[in-house]
Amino acid sequence: MTITSTAVQEPSASAAPPAPEAGEPKQPFVKRLWRGRPEDPRWARPAFWGLLLVTAALYFYNLSSSGYANSFYSAAVQAGSQSWKAFFFGSLDAGNAITVDKPPASLWPMALSVRVFGLSSFAILMPEVLMGIGTVAVVYASVRRRFSPAAGLIAGAVMALTPVAALMFRFNNPDAMLALLMAVACYFVVRALEDGRTKWLLWAGVAIGFAFLAKTLQAFLILPPLAIVYAVCAPVSLKKRFGQLAAATATLIVSGGWWVAIVELWPASSRPYIGGSQNNSFLELTFGYNGLGRLNGEETGSVGGGGGNTGTGQWGETGWDRMFNSEIGGQISWLLPAALILLVAGLVATRKLKRTSVTRGSFLVWGGSLLITMVVFSYMAGIFHQYYTVALAPYMAAVIGMGSTLLWERRKDIWASLTLATAVVASAAWGYVLLNRTPDYLPWLKWLVLIGGLVSALGLVFAGRINRQLALAAASVGLAASLAGPTAYTISTLQEGHTGSIVTAGPAGASMMGGGGGRGGGPGGGGMPGQNQQNGNGNTQGQGQQGGNGNGFPGGGMPGQNGNSNGNSNSQGGQSQQQGQGRQNGGMPGGSTGEGGGMGGGGGAGGLLNGATVTDEAKKLLEADSGDYTWVAAAIGAQNAASYQLSTGDPVMAIGGFNGTDPSPTLAQFKEYVADGKVHYFISSGSGGGMGGSSSGTSSQITSWVEANFKKVTVGSATFYDLTQKASSSDS
DSSP states (O other), X not given: OOSTTOOOOOOOXXXXXXXXXXXXXXXXXXXXXXXXXXXXXXXXXXXXXXXXXXXHHHHHTTGXXXXXXXXXXXXXXXXXXXXXXXXXXXXXXXXXXXXXXXXXXXXXXXXXXXXXXXXXXXXXXXXXXXXXXXXXXXXXXHHHHHSOHHHHHHHHHHHHTXXXXXXXXXXXXXXXXXXXHHHHHHHHHHHHHHHOOHHHHHHHHHHHHHHHHXXXXXXXXXXXXXXXXXXXXXXXXHHHHHXXXXXHHHHHHXXXXXXXXXXXXXXXXXXXXXXXXXXXXXXXXXXXXXXXXXXHSOOTTSTTOOOXXXXXXXXXXXXXXXXXXXXXXXXXXXXXXXXXXXXXXXXXXXXXXXXXOHHHHHHHHHHHHHHHHHHHHHHOOSOOOGGGGGXXXXXXXXXXXXXXXXXXXXXXXXXXXXXXXXXXXHHHHHHHHHHHTSTTSSXXXXXXXXXXXXXHHHHHHTTTTSOHHHHHHHHXXXXXXXXXXXXXXXXXXXXXXXXXXXXXXXXXXXXXXXXXXXXXXXXXXXXXXXXEEEOTTSOEEEOSOOOOOOTTSTTSOSSSOEEEESSOEEEETTEEEEOSXXXXXXXXXXXXXXXXXXXXXXXXXXXXXXXXXXXXXXXXXXXXXXXXXXXXXXXXXXXXXXXXXXXXXXXXXXXXXXXXXXXXXXXXXXXXXXXXXXXXXXXXXXXXXXXXXXXXXXXXXXXXXXXXXXXXXXXXXXXXXXEXXXXXXXXX
């Protein structure tokens, strides 16, 4: 068996249909839209529209079951729909006290949607679904250009049916926009490799620049492979290549830096505090908490941050196999083994093509992006959540589409048919392993996947020696077996709502952070040893020991917290709704977010990762004379504040930002706000010093000052302090 004589020939790019001859009428636009390129099979364009239609149907299905999803970002979306200043800065409230701990680009489409359609779960999440459909289209378009419509359809289907993609393109975290823009950047670089035109590289810089404004430095992960591939493979002179890369870099800096420059130059006294930073600086946030801190674990101000790179910790074990372990595997890794095999095969098959080969360049662009993102995710010691892996989905999907069809075309060569069979066996075997991690979930499916994959592989080994119909049947069975597992997990994801800061895809038990426990709970949504799961009927099921004294995590913590709360409580439009479906994937400090739950039983306050239940009585209290105040209330931590803000529609100040650890406002500033009559109520967290944890933190100082000086008001299980009324001796 040799490979030397089987290198593929460089196909001609199908970038555009051939120009009509002089006097020949142009094809009508509608017909072109439906028929596609003249050289395409008649089924190609209808199949593409069908792919997008199915993706839309899946992603829009049951969309509002997630309520406000991550209320942290939903509150900022609401604020941006009420105040253009809050819109620009990404403020958590329309009073512009503090921003979210990310730049605001991902919030802008959602805030505009809410301005048009009004505040609702659907209006918030609809732009995310559209980004998901757009990502599928971009992956298809890029793969189809250089390979074939079938390759594009396979890539698009893999993209749409990846469980973590189905999760995050129906959720309001920044990762949806990031994944879309990263796919767009790869598409433009491949276009630039085709003809060396500068404009495509500039557009790639724009895409990455705006991706930076969605999730800061994560957008730069794929810059090394993209730059290196273009510098080596572009069909222009070396001097021009470096000049184009310099121009693209300048474009990136402008497209991502204009907002940063305005924020840094804006007087701090007249803009909101930069959430997540310790010095009110976006640059500090970018390179600290959201930058190097994520790599080495030294995130000042984070939840339990500062642990350093020890190889294991509350965010899971690091190492080469991280993407495949029990915490991450079910989210993204179903087809990763096949993608890696096909990537190597694609590079081997194209190794003898000329330097400017776009076929090989496509493998290098998408495969390089896949590898570098996998490596960084596998070894980063800081905050890491399972849903981050959605960034891998476009790269993985493209490699599978390209590699599988390339080997199919070369199936008469024994090495190609064997490699294709190996990729199918790897997918089937790994699918069996992943499904076996949840043995009570569709127990028959793992056997169907395994047997189907093995049967397909047997046929693919002889694909070049049997008739085309039998070979196609074998390939179809292999594709179905490979996609069966992720499709089942995707359907499970679509059937349930997801709320809180930490969410995971798939059925219950599919992702176990820390190696134990149930579905929700700890950082990463996988549960911690000793946590409880609470079902919608109120039954609490113990997982492990009921331990934990909350050390290190104010208000409860790990282990021993309450986690997965089926029947999530979302407060939409000011009305508390108990939804039978859904999971509270989160709940580190304070755990349970049911009625009166929260920070150590603090009376209605939410946990760090989930919001609070807002009763009608509490809502009525806050809405009284709300127009007389800049903030109807102040609360420790953003999720707690967000719940009350979303319920009332009025600004609520998040003291200390997301974690309660940001030094904003200071005690002196808060006293000034109170003296000026800008804040009406203080919402007690019930944790004695708030989520800030340290007794010397500003959150704790403010809490102590309020409790010592103002009148306590109890509404049901929730405790408030009226900042317009001094405490009497009987209150203390």
